[in-house]
Structures are given as C-alpha cells and as structure tokens.
Amino acid sequence: MSAKEPAKLDKLDKELLQLLQDDFPVEKRPWAELGKKLGIAEEEVLSRTKRLLSDGVIRKIRSILDAKKLGLCSSTLIAMKVPEEKMEKVVRIVNEYMSVTHNYRREHDYNLWFTITTCGDKDLRDTVEEIKRRAEIPDSDVLDLPDTRLFKIDVRFKFTDADTRR
C-alpha cells in the first residue's frame, strides 16, 4: 500500500480513530476503557490499533503539548522562492533541522513554506539566518513571517466525514 493511498477503514476503525484522537484515557487499562465505549474487547481494541499503526494510518499515540505553556518557545513561518533545480538540495538542508516542524511545497511563486520552532537556549534568528545562508537563497526571495498572535491550533479531524469523500 502506498503512503499516499487512503487505507480501507471500516466503521469501527473510524470510531476508534475518533476516540484515539480526541480522548485517549489516562487510566490503568486504557484499551479496556476504549473497548467499553466501542462495545468490543480490550484485545480487539489493541489489535486494531496495532494494525492501524502498521498500516501507517497512525504514526503514534503521544502527548500533545501546549508549546506556549512550556515557555521559551518561539516560531516563524518562512517562505522561499526556490528554483526547481535547487529544490531537492534546499529541502534536504531545511529538513536537517530538528526545529523545522513542517515543510511543504505550495502553489505560489514562493514555492517552499516551512515553520521553525525553537525552544530553550536555541535562538530562532540564528537558525533562520543559517538556513538562508546554507540554502543560498537571497533575502529578496525570502519571506520571514513570525507569528504575533496565536488564535488557534487544534489539529483534530472528524473521521466519519471520510464517507462523503468524492
């Protein structure tokens, strides 16, 4: 199965995904708790979850942090005009950085868009300057757009909507 191809999910898979996303129980036997809600046994919840993981539908189950409450984190969005022949090299350089969390090609003259978030002692400005220099993209072809205010970050989906997919 290719990474880009949607997986086959039954109704129970979608309900399980919804619960795993919205409210993973902080209980001694979380799978048993989920099983109660879904009406299936603990073992089946666990085996279905393992299958979703091995099929690549889920990457992992993890704690989702509030970066602002952890403090000392700052971030910016960078857009670059990258000539096609340089794209591969620039992407390789940008992706090397742990502090680069998202990196996409987008349909615009500015064709590469990535976010940098640094926490603790690392300086955001130093990282931005280093990436620009190593990528050899002139300032005239770069947008550096630090956030000034966070309104919302909540990456949660309604999996049952997948039924309406065209």
Place this chain on the structure above:
Amino acid sequence: MDEIDQAIIRITQAGIPLVKEPFEEIAKEIGTSEDEVIARLRKLISKGVVKRLGISVNQRKVGIVANAVVAWKVPKNRVESVGTMLSSYKEITHCYERMTIPGKWECNLFTVIHGYSRDSVEEIAKKLSEDVGINEYLVLFSNEQFKRTSAMPPY
C-alpha cells in the same frame, strides 16, 4: 515541573507503548509507580501543559488529501474579530496573526484548512470569506509534503 514530569513528557512524546498497561511500562522506565505516572499526567493535563493524549494521523491515509494555507489580508482593527470567527470553524486547524512585509507580503492572518478534496477546501475558503467579509485572500495548496513533525520540548 520536576525531572519526573519532564521524563513523562519526553517518553509520552516519543509514543505510548501499545501494551495493555502502558503507564505501568512508562513507570518502570522512569523508576516510579504506575499510580504516580497517571496522577502526574492528569495534573499536567489539568494545568494545560499537556493538552491531551492522542494519535498523530497520517492524513492522506484517512482520505484527508487536500490541505491549504489560506492567508487573509485583514484590516488591523478587524484582526481580533476575524481571527476569532475563523478559529471557530472545525475545518480550520491553525489560525495565527503574523507580521507583514509592506510592499512584499500584505496578508496578516494565516489559517490552515484540511479537507477531503481540493474542491471542498476551495469551497470552504469561499464560504469563510463571505462569512467574515474579507475578499482578499490567497489559497496556497500544498502539492508535496517534505516534513511534518512536532516541536520538541527543551529537555
């Protein structure tokens, strides 16, 4: 936050083990009790440092194949209300105000819209535009994902 809290965050960031009693396993790794791990996690959640435990999804695998940054040019005095309105839509996962670069980049409000098709994302953007009364916006579809991960805490 002490070292045990930090260890709990570090381990749960890497991923919760897929075993019947995951918090017992985490407790063993840290050298504390299962009850302690559960109590501390609940406290971190109630304080809001940890928003929740949950999956990270491979969006394409569940059919969410379209995502776009929609950047809006919003007059300064309307940023507050427009940002709040846009944030209330479930299709919008991110909403930030960002600095502008006069003459070079004028869009100041950035949203991310996810959808099950390119058309649906365009429709959502159009509907939002009408709802908030902002006509100047750019829909920047992503056609290739090079990296998607989460920010690492400083320990």
